[in-house]
Amino acid sequence: MIKIFDGAMGTMLQAAGLKPGACPEQFNLENPAAVTAIHRQYVEKGADIIETNTFGANRIKLSHYGLRDKVREICHAAVGAARAACNSDTKVAGSVGSTGKLIAPLGELSFDEAVDVFKEQIGAMAEAGVDYIIIETIIDIQEMRAALLAAKSVTDKPVICQLAFGSDGRTVTGTDPQTAAILLEAMGADIIGANCSLGPAQLLPVVQAMAEATDRPISIQPNAGMPELIQGKTVFPMQPDEFASWAPKLAEAGASIIGGCCGTTPEHIAAVAKALQAYTPKERPVSERAKTTALTSRSRTVFLGPAYPPVLIGERINPTGRKVLAAEIKSGSWQMVKKDALEQVQAGAGILDVNMGVPGIDQAQAMAEAVTELSMLIDVPLAIDTTDPAALEAGLKAYPGRALVNSVSAEPDRIKEFLPLAKKYGAAILCLPIGTDGVPQTAQERVEVARKVVEAALEAGFRRKDLLLDPLVLTVAADAEAAKETLNTLRLYRKEFGFPTVMGLSNVSFGLPCRPLVNAAFCTLALDAGLDAPILNPFDATLRDAMNAALVLLGHDKQGQSFSLKYSGASVTGATLGTGQGMPGAVGAGAGTASAMTGSTAVVAEEGDVLSKIRRAVIRGEKETIITLVKEAVEQAIPAIEITEQGLTAAMTEIGEAYGAGRVFLPQVMLAAETMRAAFQTLKTELPTQAVTSKGRVLMATVKGDIHDLGKNIVAALLENNGFTVIDLGKDVPAETIVAQAEAQQADIVGLCALMTTTLPEIDKTIAALKKAGVPSLTMAGGAVVNNEYATQAGADGYAPDAVSAVKLAQKLMQLKG
Amino acid sequence: MPVYRFPLTHIDAAEARRYAGLAKAGEAFPEEMITSACREGLLYAEGRAAWHSYSYDRNTATILANPVLSLEGRDIQNHLHEAEEVVLLAATIGPAIEQATEKCFADGHYTKGLLLDAVGTTAVEMVADKANRMIEEEAARRGYRATWRYSPGYGDWDVSVQKALLPLAGPSGLDISVTEGCMLQPQKSITAVIGLIPRHGNPESTDDTEPSEGNLKAANTESVSTDKEKDAHDIKGDKLICRKGCAACPKTDCIARKL
Secondary structure, eight states, X not given: OOEEBOXXXXXXXXXXXXXXXXXXXXXXXXOXXXXXXXXXXXXXXXXXXXXXXXXXXXXXXXGGGTOGGGHHHHHHHHHHHHHTTOOTTOEEEEXXXXXXXXXXXXXXXXXXXXXXXXXXXXXXXXXXXXXXXEEEEEOOHHHHHHHHHHHHHHOOSOEEEXXXXXXXXXXXXXXXXXXXXXXXXXXXOSEEEEXXXXXXXXXXXXXXXXXXXXXXXXXXXXXXSSOEEETTEEEOOOOHHHHHHTHHHHHHHTEEEEOOXXXXXXXXXXXXXXXXXTOOOOOOOOOHHHHSEEEEOSSOXXXXXXXXXXXXXXXXEOOTTXXXXXXXXXXXXXXXXXXXXXXXXXXXXXXXXXXXXXXXXXXXXXXHHHHHHHHTTOOSOEEEXXXXXXXXXXXXXXXXXXXXXXXXXXXXXXXXXXXXXXXXXXXXXXXXXXXXXXXXXXXXXXXXXXXXXXXXXXXXXXXXXGEEEOOOOOOTTTOTTHHHHHHHHHHHHHHHXXXXXXXXXXXXXXXXXXXXXXXXXXXXXXXXXXXOEEEEOTTOHHHHHHHHHHHHHTTSSGGGHHHHHHHTTOOSSSSOSTTOTTOTTOTTTTTTTSXXXXXXXXXXXXXXXXXXXXXXHHHHTOHHHHHHHHHHHHHTTOOHHHIIIIIIIHHHHHHHHHHHTTSXXXXXXXXXXXXHHHHHHHHHHHOTTXXXXXXXXXXXXXXXXXXXXHHHHHHHHHHHTXXXXXXXXXXXXXXXXXXXXXXXXTOXXXXXXXXXXXXXXXXXXXXXXHHHTTOOOEEEEESTTOOHHHHHHTTOSEEOSSHHHHHHHHHHHHHXXX | OOOEEOOOOOOOHXXXXXXXXXXXXXXXXXHHHHHHHHHHHHHHOXXXXXXXXXXXXXXXXXXXXXXXXXXXXXXXXXXXXXXXXXXXXXXXXXXXXXXXXXHHHHTTOHHHHHHHHHHHHHHHHHHHHHHHHHHHHHHHHTTEEEOOOBOTTSTTOOGGGHHHHHHHHSOGGGOOEEOTTSOEESXXXXXXXXXXXXXXXXXGGOGGGSOOGGGSOHHHHHTOOSHHHHHTEEEETTXXXXXXXXXXXOOTTOTTOOO
């Protein structure tokens, strides 16, 4: 049977006399009879569950009204007012809304303080005798986690968790309904749903997504459409009949509790009750997805199990054996951790393992900080890899998702300390078959030890889909049977438990040469034996290639479609394919080497003489190729001046013309300039005695007051790589400094740049100062707001609308100077 | 005025490509260089924003803050001509990306420097988008719809307003300052005003909630020239007004483009 929730409270309170700006929750104290009367209307119209008037009855919200100390009093009065309106079978849900503050790092409220604030409110309502707790209209999953944790710590009453989703189907902080449902179910939410922000039509897909992701009952309380402001009052346009027409559709989609939020009235609820009278609810089948093990970040879900392709767990965020990383973590810097995270995800990791095991540091603090930083940076789920319970709790608390605990062994202390923490925060656990007797050797022994962890976890309230298994990987060089036992363990795990399996691979090859090859072979065997998530180094190309091939062979990559996309054209003659060629995930693949003009990767067997090749390499921005070509030209005894003029400068002229014609774009010109730079540097090294003559000395500056110097930097780079000597004074440079430096540096040309109208007059001022001081340099001006007319009136000798033009102008000015 | 930090788990490579001036370059410029710059940009960007709403007197074009702020400029006044409230927004990604850009140029990695600069612009706009969404959602709950965000320097709204605007938008904890030349520091920061207009019936009926390119600098209107492009706009007086919004607009280099 579908349960009917009540509708809006705020608008009803206003109709009952609540003054604008007054505290709605204070009405419970001042006019409890009016509150009861509102509740009673809903009960009489068919509501099975009514919500207390306590949406903002937390001390943070109440402090706005000077009522910070009245939480308990208000909550008790509110529950009393609701209870007084009930029929014998009416239930009362204690309403808990947001504190109005986002939790750190998104906002400034600490997670612990949020939990404490919610505990106070929820504890008071539980004490006063509500039947449910309803946490509602929450826009951030971390605040929902805090409230749910608080509820679970102070009451055994069922908890309803309702988020507010936007029109894009996500909360404003990015959580989708599937991810929310999986995470909240894992944390113990009894009923999951959504309310507010949207009307029933927009919330229908939210219900569908949740129903697919969880076996929990689903509650839904839409607004009566999108509000309008009519004569200063917020009005919701959807009438009761139209609103109620959605109720059977919402029920069909999986909702079993339906009510209303903003703009709904007792009439809306009466219409919903009527619309559902004839509706016979069907038993909602539990979807396969809802039975599957899943991990989540704030905004993404990853499923694990035989029905899903194996997921790669990146192992790099681990200071063991990585001195530089350990030192960074110890110093409190997270740059390397973040870089490792981004690159592993780019390389194909679907989960990241996080280990902060640096001796001598506060691992709990480090774990909290690392997890916080990573949760802001990447959207794949995390595995918290630690043996320290304090670090585990710190990581789980900070993480706005459902993490994997890596790992829980059969050792009594570990079971006692880790299981409650994982349960509390809704994490999945990796069961490790190591007991007090150490590492079991045979597959059967490992199954029996793992069974102890599994049984302890199930007894502690974990669901089967919370559990993953590690088969243990020992070194094959020390024990010839080690790999086979691991593979046998994987097979037995699948037969005995059917849980997803996870293991680190690299131990197997310890002590052997060519370890990546051994690891790769082992990985493919393990995948066939039932491994769902290998923990490995995603940058190991051999492993990755082997895994990609295994995905085809095991039927996860249907007809090898992904494989074909990745490997079409790859070489098969080398020792490994792992060069990154053709692989989108390859770190650094093609960076800085691809052609600016054609996108091709290298100049191979180019036609023509070496100077032509040099010219083409510059145009294509092929930095690596140019070095070889310049050396080749030097070997052919071509003079530096000839290489410069007929090869390099000719290329820059050509690309400049292409830029002017709109055939190439500025970054491509800059690639060519970089290539020129590499060529000049090679020439300098190869022919130190044949110095290339400077085409002129150009002093560049962004004028005083102007802090944007990207444009000036681009001009300087192009001038420098077209043979000019550039003296770059930087940005925000006063006129007097420019004058002094132009004299001291004997500049042929002074280039001035201004971006903003506010700094434009500094160009006039500087040119005037140069003239007054009798500096013989010619001047050129440019920048976003400069035009030819302005440059002329300022007395500049030339105006350059862009960097390529600046090079031409400088050449022209040098001709003028004679 | 709390400071909000926003997760940035990716930076839109297509937008970065556009800001780098490569919108029309297609495959002639390696995508990997852009995605690599986006990935590196994530290491440097720390997206933060703050905002504050004020009543707005549209008759006198005055933001009723303390101190009050009178809006000078026909374009900003037009933009807010239906607004009852305004939200002043400040957003930044911090200084690290511009430092990295400068280092790139100093080291001769010009292209990467150029791309990182474009990535920074993309990132700060994405942060502002996230803040914008929170503002819109909150406004919608109260029966308002939001105009697109309008920044100093658009149209005839002079950047000199930054000095008055920033303190009303962002608290000191946001670590944005205004230079004597009215530039924001860090450079990858923005301020903007968003008008809140009461919703009355069909929200699609008013064009002014979408970017009005004619309000922007002349350079932007000059390039709206093809028939296809004109189809996406109405001409009202001397202004081009977007009818269909950014998604339908072919003018991909519009500085107010949201997509």
